[in-house]
Amino acid sequence: MTKQNKPRGLALAALLVAMSFPGLVASQALQEDEPGYSREGADSCFACHDDQQTLAIFRTKHAVPSDADSPFGHGQLQCESCHGPSGDHAGRVRRGQERPASIDFGADSATPIPVQNGLCIECHSADQGSGWHASGHDSDDIACADCHVSHAASDPVMATATQPEICFDCHQYERSQALKPFSHPLREGKMDCSSCHSTHGNSTDTQFAQAALNGTCYDCHAEKRGPYLWEHAPAVEDCGSCHDPHGSNNPGMVSLRGPMLCQGCHSQAGHPSIPRTPDELAGGMPSQYLLSRNCMNCHTAVHGSNHPSGSNLMR
Numbered sequence: 673m674t675k676q677n678k679p680r681g682l683a684l685a686a687l688l689v690a691m692s693f694p695g696l697v698a699s700q701a702l703q704e705d706e707p708g709y710s711r712e713g714a715d716s717c718f719a720c721h722d723d724q725q726t727l728a729i730f731r732t733k734h735a736v737p738s739d740a741d742s743p744f745g746h747g748q749l750q751c752e753s754c755h756g757p758s759g760d761h762a763g764r765v766r767r768g769q770e771r772p773a774s775i776d777f778g779a780d781s782a783t784p785i786p787v788q789n790g791l792c793i794e795c796h797s798a799d800q801g802s803g804w805h806a807s808g809h810d811s812d813d814i815a816c817a818d819c820h821v822s823h824a825a826s827d828p829v830m831a832t833a834t835q836p837e838i839c840f841d842c843h844q845y846e847r848s849q850a851l852k853p854f855s856h857p858l859r860e861g862k863m864d865c866s867s868c869h870s871t872h873g874n875s876t877d878t879q880f881a882q883a884a885l886n887g888t889c890y891d892c893h894a895e896k897r898g899p900y901l902w903e904h905a906p907a908v909e910d911c912g913s914c915h916d917p918h919g920s921n922n923p924g925m926v927s928l929r930g931p932m933l934c935q936g937c938h939s940q941a942g943h944p945s946i947p948r949t950p951d952e953l954a955g956g957m958p959s960q961y962l963l964s965r966n967c968m969n970c971h972t973a974v975h976g977s978n979h980p981s982g983s984n985l986m987r
């Protein structure tokens with residue numbers, strides 16, 4: 673799909689026309705030639721569906737008559753490019769007879785989700801890429817409409833302040849994490865899930881925004897990338913080996929407090945895990961921090977050190 677920069681005034685004018693004179697919208701339709709479709713496009717629908725919510729579609733990028741790719745572009749099928757052929761649905765119904773359905777969207781719809789999504793992907797295969805089809809969302813039959821709202825001037829999942837709520841609906845564990853005392857500012861609306869995740873999916877295991885987990889963190893925490901003279905192996909490999917990125921009860925969003933955090937990997941290497949006397953330190957030198965037990969009191973440079981004598985990550 674090509675992106676076009678249209679003068680805003682024009683789009684607004686088109687919108688006003690659409691709202692006040694629906695007939696002008698339909699005059700572009702070619703629906704008579706399309707079996708199963710209504711004769712007059714959107715005009716056929718307004719007879720029964722002219723509530724504010726339905727009409728809100730005209731305040732979105734989906735109703736830009738000057739955009740040939742838009743459902744309301746020249747030669748497109750308007751409402752029915754999404755809702756499918758609805759000629760019978762819009763037609764007369766005899767008393768006692770049930771109105772044939774139009775295609776509805778979302779988890780409660782009678783239309784199977786792959787069919788619903790197929791209607792959207794018909795126009796959006798470029799945005800979706802192959803990532804969507806490899807994603808947990810596609811394989812678990814999540815609908816485009818589970819995240820996106822089409823009949824709204826602004827789609828909440830596209831705005832940072834409102835996006836996380838939509839994701840939390842299904843991802844309850846991440847919600848409980850984000851409620852912990854130390855977390856990324858998700859609930860404050862300063863960042864959203866797509867700061868770290870590619871929501872439509874990509875080839876990484878957990879749909880990271882960047883090619884790998886650490887690359888995703890470096891987007892914002894560039895100083896942790898180094899290069900360091902003395903690297904700390906786990907920091908180079910996986911920030912998640914010490915941090916819970918969705919939230920934690922521990923300061924600094926670490927998954928465990930020191931010394932347990934470090935003891936997960938360092939047992940008695942070099943000096944005992946919890947040195948109590950100078951003799952238990954590899955260098956045998958006394959230290960004022962000895963009884964405080966937290967490894968980070970001495971090994972402050974846990975992410976890596978650039979100090980010439982920082983090989984033990986102490987400075």
Ligand code: HEC
Nearest residue numbers: 710716717719720751752755758761762772773774775776
């Ligand atoms: C003659 C009246 C009438 C016309 C014309 C009409 N609809 Fe409907 N539509 C209804 C009724 C009644 C419902 C039942 C839903 C409800 O209870 O609100 C409905 C429901 C729907 C639904 C929800 C799914 C379903 O079938 O229950 C969609 C989507 C829909 N209409 C789309 C359209 C579209 C698109 C057009 C134009 C091509 C259209 N309608 C024209 C009366 C109409």
Ligand code: HEC
Nearest residue numbers: 714717721729734743750751754776777817820821822823
């Ligand atoms: C871009 C695709 C798209 C277009 C174009 C579109 N719709 Fe929808 N429509 C949806 C989706 C998706 C939903 C589900 C709710 C939502 O996302 O807002 C929906 C919901 C509805 C519903 C409510 C069904 C219910 O269960 O309550 C009606 C009625 C409806 N649309 C009618 C129309 C009419 C009439 C038009 C043309 C003026 C139209 N739609 C154009 C995608 C579209």
Ligand code: HEC
Nearest residue numbers: 675733734739741742743748753754791792795816817820
């Ligand atoms: C007839 C083609 C067509 C169909 C069908 C269609 N879209 Fe679109 N969609 C477009 C066009 C064109 C744009 C505007 C692209 C742009 O301006 O970058 C768009 C934009 C969007 C956007 C971005 C909106 C924004 O504000 O930036 C979303 C999200 C979207 N569509 C979702 C959907 C969903 C969900 C469906 C199925 C219910 C759907 N589309 C069906 C053509 C279509």
Ligand code: HEC
Nearest residue numbers: 789792793796799800809814815816819829830866871872
């Ligand atoms: C898990 C939630 C989710 C699902 C499911 C989802 N989207 Fe999106 N979509 C988003 C978010 C979030 C954005 C905003 C861009 C971003 O942050 O990645 C977006 C952006 C878009 C855009 C704007 C262009 C772009 O790529 O940025 C289009 C078009 C779109 N989605 C279409 C679809 C279609 C079609 C489907 C179904 C095949 C779908 N989306 C399924 C969450 C979702």
Ligand code: HEC
Nearest residue numbers: 808809812814818838839841842865866869871877878879
């Ligand atoms: C309608 C329910 C639903 C919504 C809404 C939803 N998801 Fe999901 N999500 C799932 C399911 C189901 C899976 C696949 C099963 C799994 O891996 O947990 C999944 C998988 C994921 C994964 C991949 C997990 C992995 O290990 O590969 C990420 C990341 C994700 N979702 C992020 C998001 C984000 C971000 C949003 C909001 C923009 C969102 N989801 C909205 C249901 C949902």
Ligand code: HEC
Nearest residue numbers: 836839840843846856858864865867868869878885912917
């Ligand atoms: C700061 C970056 C970041 C943000 C923001 C973020 N995530 Fe994640 N997410 C990760 C990382 C890193 C993982 C890999 C697993 C781990 O280490 O916990 C992950 C894993 C996941 C998984 C897979 C969990 C599993 O057990 O496989 C889901 C689902 C998920 N995130 C959903 C979300 C949702 C929903 C949001 C928004 C509320 C969100 N994430 C925000 C970084 C982030």
Ligand code: HEC
Nearest residue numbers: 854855856863867868888889891892911915917923924925
């Ligand atoms: C979109 C930007 C962004 C990305 C990507 C990001 N962060 Fe953050 N991070 C922040 C912001 C903003 C804060 C809060 C800073 C503050 O409050 O001063 C933060 C804070 C932190 C903190 C300190 C929390 C505290 O309580 O002191 C840690 C640890 C952290 N991030 C780790 C990570 C990890 C690990 C990743 C990758 C999985 C990551 N971040 C990805 C923006 C980001």
Ligand code: HEC
Nearest residue numbers: 886889890893896906907910911913914923924926968974
């Ligand atoms: C070996 C464990 C470990 C690894 C691996 C690790 N961190 Fe940390 N990180 C810590 C500890 C410990 C703190 C300090 C926590 C506190 O405040 O008590 C911290 C603090 C932070 C902070 C907040 C304070 C500051 O220094 O800015 C950020 C941001 C951060 N880490 C990002 C990252 C990123 C990004 C990665 C991956 C490149 C990473 N961390 C890997 C242990 C680790």
Ligand code: HEC
Nearest residue numbers: 904905906913933934936937938967968971974983984985
């Ligand atoms: C995920 C496992 C892991 C965790 C957690 C971890 N480390 Fe390490 N650490 C390593 C590895 C691997 C090395 C490199 C060992 C080597 O090169 O022999 C290392 C090296 C070190 C070194 C330098 C020693 C040397 O000989 O180069 C120090 C000091 C150190 N870690 C302290 C800590 C502290 C303090 C913590 C807690 C904040 C911690 N580590 C957490 C795996 C871990």
Ligand code: HEC
Nearest residue numbers: 931934938941942945946954955959961962966967970984
């Ligand atoms: C009182 C300060 C202090 C505390 C607390 C401390 N260390 Fe050390 N650590 C040192 C000193 C000093 C050295 C360097 C000894 C040397 O130069 O040979 C060292 C060396 C190391 C080394 C490298 C050992 C080697 O093979 O040379 C590792 C790994 C290490 N510490 C891990 C830890 C862990 C894990 C903890 C917490 C359980 C911890 N340290 C707590 C002072 C401390």
